[in-house]
Amino acid sequence: MKFNIAFVLLCCCLWSCKKDSKTHFKIEPGVSLELAQHRKKVISNTHYHLSFKLPANQTAPIPANLDLSFNLSEVNGPLVLDFSPNNTVKPEVFLITGPIEVTFKDEHLIIPKRYLKTGRNEFKIKFQAGDQYLNRTDKYLYTLSVPDHARALFPCFDQPNLKATFKLDLVTPHHWQVLSATTPGFKSKTEEHTTHVFETSDLMSTYLFSFVAGEFNEITKDNHRFLFREQDSLKITESLDPIFNLHEKAIVFLEDYTNYEFPFKKLDFAAIPFFPFGGMEHVGAIQYKESSLFFEDYMPKLTHWNRANLIAHEVSHMWFGNLVTMDWFDDVWLKEVFANFMAAKVVNPNFPELNFDLLTLVTKTPRAYAVDRTLGTNAIRQDLDNLNNAGSLYGGIIYNKAPIMMKQLEMLLGEEQFQQGLQDYIKSYANSNATWNDLVTIFDEKSDADIKAWSEVWVNKSSRPVFAHDFKYTNNNISSLALHQYAEDGSENLWPQQLEIALIYKDSIAKRTTYVNQSTQFLDVLEGLPKPETIVYNSDGAGYGVFPVDVNTALTSFKIEDDVVRASNYINIYENALSGKIPVQTALQTFFNGLQHETNELIIGMISSNFGSLYWDFLSESERVKLQPEFAEALWERLNSTLSTSIKKSVYSAFSNIAYTGESLEQLYAIWHKDVVIDSLKLNEKDFTNLAMNLALYNHPKHDAILKSAVTQISSTDDKERFQYLLPALALDNxxxxxxxxxxxxxxxxxxxxxxxxxxxxxxxxxxxxxxxxxxxxxxxxxxxxxxxxxxxxxxxxxxxxxxxxxxxxxxxxxxxxxxxxxxxxxxxxxxxxxxxxxxxxxxxxxxx
The missing domain is CATH 1.25.40 (Serine Threonine Protein Phosphatase 5, Tetratricopeptide repeat)
Known part of the structure; x- marks a missing residue:
């Protein structure tokens, strides 16, 4: 009888466990869309109280604790937490009554149904933090949880639409500085450590949780704390005020444009050496690449603009991405396009000396085309079945094509209606989540155009349009010009867009604007105009596609006086060369001519890049050997002519890229060794370090001596560590x-x-x-x-x-x-x-x- 009772109890237990483990979704590595959708239905009001003990030794384990609380609307299966640390230590989970049994598999911590209840649930979890994405050095560390790496650090619901509040305790060495989403409420010290207890945060998604800790300099101004490791006193002196001022200007502008006050408790920031991105918009604690923020005043205006644009981009995320967050990472592009789009509105008025149509054209269009011309291109919005693939969604399309699309949309709607739509969007979805379709619905109500149909091609389809033209002249005037559009990928898609066309004459340029939305469209706005020397399509840079060029006039592109028109023509020439419509040698000579004549720093930087690409990627070795002396001699001559500092730096870049042999290699060495000082060419310590590495790459006869000397000239310990790391890559021995x-x-x-x-x-x-x-x-x-x-x-x-x-x-x-x-x-x-x-x-x- 005892055996029978025991047997029955065992069967019941097994049945209960089997029933308890049944879920309405498949448990698999990563965070599946199915799992995320299930959790969104039943989980709310999540709070994480995290404690990390951070040792000074970068290889030592990091013990951690989590007090997790949340509401469940129903209990229909186990609770699945995401956790994928790069260690094998099994987490321990506790209720108030004591430890409980859990399953830890497939990157998930699974709490059985029997420990759950409707309403408020609370668990304590003891674990060893993963440090795969806790970027640790001997001197500092920082978290980087985007897009789905919070789960590599601590157990969580790692999906953007389960926002939570966070409380954080950090135990660190005494001399470490710390930064996170909120301000430390208080500190306590022992002989060995300092404990920093942070206040409870605002609502945020897990990918926005962060902390920085380590040996940093610290300065506070305008209620912003700033941690940094830069050691160059001149760079620090000339950069600190602009850094703080640019953050303040961005906040003021965005509050006004969105009609919504700054949405979080504070805004601090840290500059981190060799940070992998330009910046990351963590709530209350933005992280930046240090070299993007610190530089000398003499650097080109574009460098100053890049810093301002980066800061405005990250601050814009506080509204677009952090306050209103995408529902799922298939709409990650949405936060990025608005950060880009708003950054331009914030920054551009502060640089009146720059041409912003030109700036947008040379910084966005080539990078978008670099992806869209390939067989691996993607739509702006991409499907995503699991967050472990979310990182692959980032790239040139969302950062560069999407802003072009958004500008076209603003022109279609009108600036006022566009701004009102964004204000409605922010107000409607603040502290929540939204999709692109939610915004399209708002825009659609404010326009007579079919925004949903427009969006279907621009946002949900990949590839780009290719244009061809037919024209007729009567009595030396244009009698008809037909523009044909087809999709580069062979689909039936058409990209409706506003397009400017420039007719280039000997002493003038005539510009006309039209709206292109058909496969064949007659450009009536051009009829009756005199026959031009050449035609430049997309002459204002707002359009998108591969446009026809005149191969006969390509070589004299540098003579086009209008900067934007000239830059657009260069871009069209490069795209036509890669598409096989004009010879590579013609395009290469076009850019070489440009390098010898160009005086606009934005354009010369672009054509220097195109020149280098064609030289190294589309010439044979024998062709390079044949052309190198001519190219190097001409660039050296221009380098020694009277030019502005910014132009001279671009010519230097082009020269150093091909000065790998013969006389040019010795000229490059003379610059590094300071035997030759070129007027107006300003090179800082990093420039000389990079030059030394190039000389080593080019197998200069004094290879070893150059590297040995170069390391002694590096003042920054971080830069010296990088240099020493790279030495094997520069070795003479294969x-x-x-x-x-x-x-x-x-x-x-x-x-x-x-x-x-x-x-x-x-x-x-x-x-x-x-x-x-x-x-x-x-x-x-x-x-x-x-x-x-x-x-x-x-x-x-x-x-x-x-x-x-x-x-x-x-x-x-x-x-x-x-x-x-x-x-x-x-x-x-x-x-x-x-x-x-x-x-x-x-x-x-x-x-x-």
Whole structure:
């Protein structure tokens, strides 16, 4: 009888456990959309009270505790928390009555149904924090949880639409400074540590939770705390006031534009050496790349604008992304496009000397085209089934094509209606979540145009339009001009857009604007005008697509007097060259001519980049050898002519990019050794360090002496550590370079992704590729691990700095073999491969023809 009772009880227990473990969703690694949707229905009012004990030793474990509380509207299965630390320590979970049994598998901490109740639930969790995305050095650390890396640090509901409040305790060495979303309420000290107890935060998504801790300088001004490690006294003196002032100006503008006061308790910021992004908009504690904030006053206006734009971008996120957050990461582009869009409105009036149509054109359009021309392009809005793929959604399309789209939308709606729509959006969804369709509905109500249909092509479809034209002249006047539009990907899509056309005459330019929304459209606005010397489409830079160019007048593009028209023509020439519509040699000579004549710092920077791309990616080695002396001699001559500092810096960049041999290499050495001082060419310590590394890359006869001397000239301990890290990538011995690259197979050797990308640049430079191609396979073989273990931008940087630098048949064969062997490769990852290797594909197709 005792046996029978025990047997029945055992069966009941097993049945109960089996029933308890049944869920309405599949538990799998990552955060699936299905899981997120389920949790959103039943979980609310979440609060995290986190405690971390941060040791000075960067390899020591980080013990942590979490007091988790939340409401459940119903209990229909176990509670699934997301947790994927890079350690094997199983978390311990407690109720007030004591420890409970939980399951820890597939990157989730699963609390059985029997421990749950409707209403308020509270659990204590003891765990070892993951530090894969807790960027630790000997001197400091910082969290970086976007897009789904909070779960790598602590157990949580890691989805953007389950906002929560946070309370944080940090135990640190005494001399460490700390920064987080709120202000420390108080500190307590022991002989060994200081405990910082932060106040409860505002509502935020888990990816916006952060802290910074370590050895930093600190300054407070205008109620903003600023942590930084910069050591150059001149840079500090000349940068601090602008940094604080730019934050204040951004807040004032955005409060007025959105009609909504600054939405959080405070706004502090930290400048971090070698931060992997320009910045990250953590609530109350923005993190920046230190070199983006600190520089000398003499730097070009564009550098000053870039800093101002970066700060305005991150501050804009406080409203667009932090206050109103996307419901799911398929709409991550939405917060980015508005941060970009609003930053321009904040910053541009403060730089009246800059042409902002030109600035937008040269900073956005080429970067958007760099993705959209590839076989791996994507729509602005992309589907997402699991947050572990969210990092792959970021890229050139959301940061550069989306702002162009948004400008077209503002022109379609009108500025006033557009602003009113955004104010309604902010007010309606403050401290909550919204989708793009929610905003489209608001805009649709304010316009006679069909915004939903317009959005379907611009936002939900990939690729770009390609334009061709037919024209007729009667009595030397335009009698008709038909513009034909088709999708580059072969689809039936058409991109309706406002388009400006410039007719270039000997002594004047005539501009006309039209709205293009048909596959063939006759441009009546041009009829009757005199026959021009050439036509430049998209002459104001607001349009989007591949536009026809006149190959006969391309070489004299530098003579076009209007800056925006000239820049647009250069962009059209580059795109037509890559599309095979005009010869690469013609485009290369066009940009070379531009480098010898251009006086606009924005344009010369762009054409310098295009010149370098065509030279290294679309010329054979023999063609480069033949052309290098002529190009280098002409650039050296212009470098020594009378030019402004900003123009001279761009010419120097173009020269140093090809001065890898002969007389030009010795001229480059003379600059580094300071045997030659070029008037108005201002080079700072980092410039000289980079120059030394280029001389080593170019195998200068004094290779070893240059590197040995260069390290002694670096004043910053952070910069010196980076330099020493990169030395194997600059080695003369291929085996040393090979060993360094192969070491990147191990994740612990890829922790500083910025340094790894730079090392790859040297290892896989065209001058090293005959050796490096033999071990290039790792660039693809390690890719899935790179994606799983790095920040969101690094997979593409990894590819761009390895196989993306090649043009050879061997590299193309390696690529084809990999893609054939991996037919089920993650869609977004395959797209990144196709984006990075687009020039490789195009070059191989060109030489076939």
């Amino acid at each position: 085996e040393v370079r090979k060993a360094m690259f192969l070491s990147f197979k191990a994740v612990e050797n890829r922790k500083n992704t910025s340094w790894v990308a730079t090392a790859n640049h040297y290892i896989h430079h065209p001058l090293h590729q005959k050796d490096a191609v033999k071990y290039l396979a790792l660039s693809l073989d390690a890719l899935e691990d790179v994606k799983a273990t790095s920040d969101l931008f690094f997979p593409l940087k990894w590819l761009n700095s390895t196989i993306g630098k090649y043009q050879s048949k061997e590299a193309k064969a390696l690529l084809d073999k990999y893609l054939k062997a991996n037919p089920n490769l993650n869609t977004q990852l395959k797209a990144k491969i196709l984006q990075a290797t687009d020039n490789l594909r195009r070059y191989q197709e060109m030489i076939k023809d």
